[in-house]
Amino acid sequence: MTVNLKPSTAKGQALYRRAKTLIPGGTQLLSKRPEMFLPEQWPSYYSKARGVEVTDVDGNTYVDMSMMAIGACVLGYADPDVDAAVKAAIDAGSATTLNAPEEVELAELLCELHPWAQMVRYARSGGEAMMLAVRVARAHTRRDKIAFSGYHGWGDWYLAANLADERALDGQLMPGLDPAGVPRGLKGTALPFHYNRLDQLKAIVDANRGEIGLVVMEPRRGDAPEPGFLEAVRDLATEIGAVLIFDEVTTGFRMTDGGIHKLLGVNPDIAVFAKAMANGYPMAAVIGTSTVMEAAQSTFISSTNWTERVGTVAALATIRKCRRACVADHLIRIGELTFAGWKKAAAKTGIALHTEGLPSLTHFVFEHSDEPTLTTLFTQDMLERGYLAYSQFKPSFAHQPSHVEAYMKAVESSFAAIADAIRAGDYASRLKGPSARRGFYRLTS
Numbered sequence: 278m279t280v281n282l283k284p285s286t287a288k289g290q291a292l293y294r295r296a297k298t299l300i301p302g303g304t305q306l307l308s309k310r311p312e313m314f315l316p317e318q319w320p321s322y323y324s325k326a327r328g329v330e331v332t333d334v335d336g337n338t339y340v341d342m343s344m345m346a347i348g349a350c351v352l353g354y355a356d357p358d359v360d361a362a363v364k365a366a367i368d369a370g371s372a373t374t375l376n377a378p379e380e381v382e383l384a385e386l387l388c389e390l391h392p393w394a395q396m397v398r399y400a401r402s403g404g405e406a407m408m409l410a411v412r413v414a415r416a417h418t419r420r421d422k423i424a425f426s427g428y429h430g431w432g433d434w435y436l437a438a439n440l441a442d443e444r445a446l447d448g449q450l451m452p453g454l455d456p457a458g459v460p461r462g463l464k465g466t467a468l469p470f471h472y473n474r475l476d477q478l479k480a481i482v483d484a485n486r487g488e489i490g491l492v493v494m495e496p497r498r499g500d501a502p503e504p505g506f507l508e509a510v511r512d513l514a515t516e517i518g519a520v521l522i523f524d525e526v527t528t529g530f531r532m533t534d535g536g537i538h539k540l541l542g543v544n545p546d547i548a549v550f551a552k553a554m555a556n557g558y559p560m561a562a563v564i565g566t567s568t569v570m571e572a573a574q575s576t577f578i579s580s581t582n583w584t585e586r587v588g589t590v591a592a593l594a595t596i597r598k599c600r601r602a603c604v605a606d607h608l609i610r611i612g613e614l615t616f617a618g619w620k621k622a623a624a625k626t627g628i629a630l631h632t633e634g635l636p637s638l639t640h641f642v643f644e645h646s647d648e649p650t651l652t653t654l655f656t657q658d659m660l661e662r663g664y665l666a667y668s669q670f671k672p673s674f675a676h677q678p679s680h681v682e683a684y685m686k687a688v689e690s691s692f693a694a695i696a697d698a699i700r701a702g703d704y705a706s707r708l709k710g711p712s713a714r715r716g717f718y719r720l721t722s
């Protein structure tokens with residue numbers, strides 16, 4: 278690995294400035310905006326990636342101890358097994374007038390892993406698959422209203438929550454989402470409750486008697502479910518005849534072979550997977566009971582590119598490797614080492630740090646009134662040490678304990694420099710560019 282201290286990211290930044298004049302918002306995914314990490318310095322674009330390493334367009338190579346393709350590359354970049362299967366599929370023709378037989382194989386595999394489900398439909402991204410799931414569930418119940426908790430993508434059904442109250446989605450993982458362009462007629466159809474707040478869900482159900490057709494949530498993301506919470510949600514959904522949808526777009530295949538709900542002992546009527554299921558190739562699946570999924574035949578849900586072969590083949594190869602190599606156990610081990618390392622580095626350097634999240638979706642927060650600036654300083658400092666680093670780390674199968682060990686040496690030095698800057702009171706002036714900015718907002722330059 279070539280570690281380039283004080284890397285120049287000039288080419289990447291110039292390309293991003295061009296992008297902002299051509300692509301509204303600069304990127305296709307909010308979480309890949311350079312402003313989220315290190316405005317005016319982040320490498321922004323890559324030329325190649327393998328294992329845990331990413332080479333940017335300026336020729337610098339970094340170890341990725343951050344988002345690993347925002348959680349998609351669960352096996353690591355350019356995984357040889359998945360890529361061999363994909364290359365074979367490309368060589369054999371990735372799309373024809375006939376269907377890809379692997380669609381059936383993958384449906385059987387997903388239902389084998391989730392024995393409560395009997396049927397499967399596919400899409401190619403998480404938000405799109407959630408829209409599909411919501412349509413199927415509404416077609417089944419013939420009711421419009423949705424009680425939901427958490428973040429579920431860019432769909433109209435979801436952003437409609439902000440038509441009723443523009444802060445409704447705050448506290449649901451992604452603050453400030455603007456519903457401009459979402460039909461005002463959807464106002465009042467998406468009603469938010471917070472995780473572990475059964476009282477809030479009950480209040481929504483009581484205020485909308487006979488009208489709630491869907492309950493949509495992640496089975497778990499940050500906090501553990503309080504004892505009985507998920508069971509009570511399940512019972513309530515059944516009692517009112519609503520479809521319970523578990524969004525496993527981010528959690529799926531990270532804690533076990535399939536959905537995290539398998540570990541929590543509560544089954545939904547529909548579960549949705551994307552991200553990790555195909556190691557970065559576009560793929561998403563909506564699995565469900567045949568009773569509910571049959572409703573997909575009573576409404577028009579159909580798309581040409583959902584039939585291409587690469588995503589399906591990549592998902593089969595990824596899921597099979599996840600099972601064969603006990604990938605989830607590895608992710609948990611790497612995540613636990615990371616949590617322990619962060620805590621040790623914080624204690625040693627006198628940094629006040631809070632850690633949270635599942636071991637395979639780790640996260641820390643500087644306990645400081647100007648947390649965003651400290652996190653930006655951390656990213657800046659770690660970039661100079663050869664790391665893509667952020668306050669979140671999504672471990673992959675390619676990460677070894679030795680990577681965590683080397684990273685922690687760098688983290689310790691970085692935390693020491695930050696502690697020094699806090700003591701000196703000049704941490705903000707140590708940034709070489711603006712502080713990172715999270716959440717949704719309009720880019721102005």
Ligand SMILES: Cc1ncc(COP(=O)(O)O)c(C=O)c1O
Pocket residue numbers: 402403404405407428429430431495524525526527551552
């Ligand atoms: C829980 C959850 N649902 C849906 C989505 C949207 O998925 P995608 O970005 O693939 O559209 C995400 C993305 O982060 C997610 O975390």
